[in-house]
Amino acid sequence: MSNATTINMDADPKLAIKAECRNFNFHYGDFQALKGINMPVYDKKITSLIGPSGCGKSTLLRSFNRMHDLYPGNRYGGEIVMHPDNTNLLAKEVDPIEVRMRISMVFQKPNPFPKSVFENVAYSLRVRGINNKSELEDRVQHSLKGAALWDEVKNRLNDLGANLSGGQQQRLCIARALASDPEIILFDEPTSALDPIATASIEELVVELCEKVTILIVTHNMQQAARISDFTAYMYLGELIEYGVTDQVFIKPKNKQTEDYITGRFG
Amino acid sequence: MSASTIVTLPLNQSLDLQVSDRLRKKASRHMKERVIEFLLFGAALISVFTTLAIVYVLVSESWVFFQHVPLKDFLFDTQWTPLFDDAHYGIMVLLSGTLTSSAVALMVALPLGTIIAVYLSEFAPFKVREISKPFLELLGGVPTIVYGYFALVFLTPLLQKIYPDLPGFNLLSAGLVMGVMIIPYVASLSEDAMRAVPMSLREGSYAMGATRLQTSLRVVVPAATSGIASAYILGISRAVGETMILAVAAGMQPNLTFNPADSGATITSYIVQVALGDLPHGSIGYQTIFAAGLTLMLMTLMFNLLGYWLRKRFREVY
Structure with missing residues (x-):
């Protein structure tokens, strides 16, 4: 199956690989949602996963931080290897909590905790046992700046997170994800619940973030994938159809299926 | 045209x-x-x-x-002897019994009920939850008179082995059993409130590297505060209004005490005593039960208002 993936890159990009799926399979009960996925994720680059609903892109994304372990009946096989330490994230002896400490996540709908703005960001530090006040203050401020939210919320750090606007809430969730200094951040359609202006600010932020952290993003919005990502993976019915440099995938897709989807002739 | x-x-x-x-x-x-x-x-x-x-x-x-009876005497007299020649009508005496037995009951019901709710909602595997919840609710369906006898003939002798001085009728054993009776209300309602917390909040917490316990206690419980508060208020109202267990197991001696090891009468058990007794209707002795009932009702009303306020104050918009 894996051989079916069309690679759309003129040459090896000579970049460090941060993580890599190797023959990754996933089942929801009896239903096979992902079939033999082989895909690199390059260090400090943005990789986007696109494809129609139900193609398995979110399933693949959530496999990276083992969110699937939360629900019974999910099975997976193959490997997702993280570099440079060459750890198979899916190995039985690897603690999913440790994985989630290195790979953070931002969700589709902003989901701030019922806590203050400050405590929302401090949460990912507190669960790591960091309770020193000045260290928390430093890192919360740093993360909020990193999420381009500091100027808007510096005077309302004690407000409930839920009182912010939708776009601010999503940036709060990004700040929360940044606070623990992750190596990879997973974005699961982070702008689908936001208006165009908030979307633009999140996109800008994601592009800035990739200087420091590797980003994997699922999006329904093909323009978004084209605008912000360095690499694009097109998935369909649980298979990785085409993978390559974003510009090439969008301008000169090599696979007919990818072309149909991108040009809107799909189905 | x-x-x-x-x-x-x-x-x-x-x-x-x-x-x-x-x-x-x-x-x-x-x-x-x-x-x-x-x-x-x-x-x-x-x-x-x-x-x-x-x-x-x-x-x-x-x-x-x-x-x-002047209101001042009703509120501040330290004796409750409406049937004596030298009648005193100090509601404090009955109130102390109600508060003491309720406090004992709540000390059992609130922590245990909350822990059970957290376990059922966040930790228990599907099957365990499906089996244990009906049992828990059965506990709430046991007639209170049965609980009363359970306190009197089982728990009190048991406690007397530890504290030989404990009287046969006491607020402690009645309160403990009352607490067991209230557990299902607190646990069931709190669990409903926790299960109503959207999965996206839990996922957010897990994705930050939180453990299950951290997620339960730092995200789910705070998010369910308003529901849990309502469950507590209902538990308090049940405790304050409970009658049969106290009438059977706590003795009906009006006793101004906050020591659970004493016997005592509560507002409710006093009302039972008088309503079933052969006091002539219209006598002041008989009239006392209405004043006592009014006190009880004002207390419950207060708790309901508190619950309403808490629900509004802590209502979460997910």
Whole structure:
């Protein structure tokens, strides 16, 4: 199956690989949602996963931080290897909590905790046992700046997170994800619940973030994938159809299926 | 002009007919809606009317009582001896029994109920939850008189082995058993509140590297605060209003004490005692139960208002 993936890159990009799926399979009960996925994720680059609903892109994304372990009946096989330490994230002896400490996540709908703005960001530090006040203050401020939210919320750090606007809430969730200094951040359609202006600010932020952290993003919005990502993976019915440099995938897709989807002739 | 009038007239007439026809149908439907609305309103009115009637009886009968007993004595006298020649009417005595037994009960029910709720909602595998929840709710279905006897003939002798000085009737064992009775209410309602917390919040917490316990205690419980608070308030109201367990196991000695190892009468058990006794209707002794009932009702009302306020104050918008 894996051989079916069309690679759309003129040459090896000579970049460090941060993580890599190797023959990754996933089942929801009896239903096979992902079939033999082989895909690199390059260090400090943005990789986007696109494809129609139900193609398995979110399933693949959530496999990276083992969110699937939360629900019974999910099975997976193959490997997702993280570099440079060459750890198979899916190995039985690897603690999913440790994985989630290195790979953070931002969700589709902003989901701030019922806590203050400050405590929302401090949460990912507190669960790591960091309770020193000045260290928390430093890192919360740093993360909020990193999420381009500091100027808007510096005077309302004690407000409930839920009182912010939708776009601010999503940036709060990004700040929360940044606070623990992750190596990879997973974005699961982070702008689908936001208006165009908030979307633009999140996109800008994601592009800035990739200087420091590797980003994997699922999006329904093909323009978004084209605008912000360095690499694009097109998935369909649980298979990785085409993978390559974003510009090439969008301008000169090599696979007919990818072309149909991108040009809107799909189905 | 005239030609067109001749042509349009019959058309207009038929239009009028159609319109009035439609209007008639609408009116009958409207009538039906009104009838249904009235019936629903009537049903709602029954509960309002009952409440008002109870308040009226309590207040008017208490009024008679307070003609004879000054409010100051009622509130501050430290003896409750309405049946003696030297009658004293200090509600504090009964109130202390109610508060002491309720405190014991709540010390059992609130922590245990919350822990059970956290376990069932966040930790228990599906099967365990499906099996244990009916059992838990069964605990709430046991008649309180059975709990009363359980306290009297099982728990009190057991406690007496540890504390030989414990009287046969005491607030402690009644309160403990009452706590067990209240656990299912607290646990079940709290669990519902926690399960209503959206999965996205839990996922957010797990994705930050939180453990299950951290997620439960730092995200789910705070998010369910308003529901858990309502569960607590219901538990408190049950404890304050509970009658049978206390009447059977706590003794009916009015006793101004906050020591659970004493025997004592509560407001409710006193009302049972008098209502079933052979005091003549209309005597001041009989009238006391209305004043006591009014006190109880004001307490419960206070807790309900507190619960309402808590729900509003901590309501989470997910």
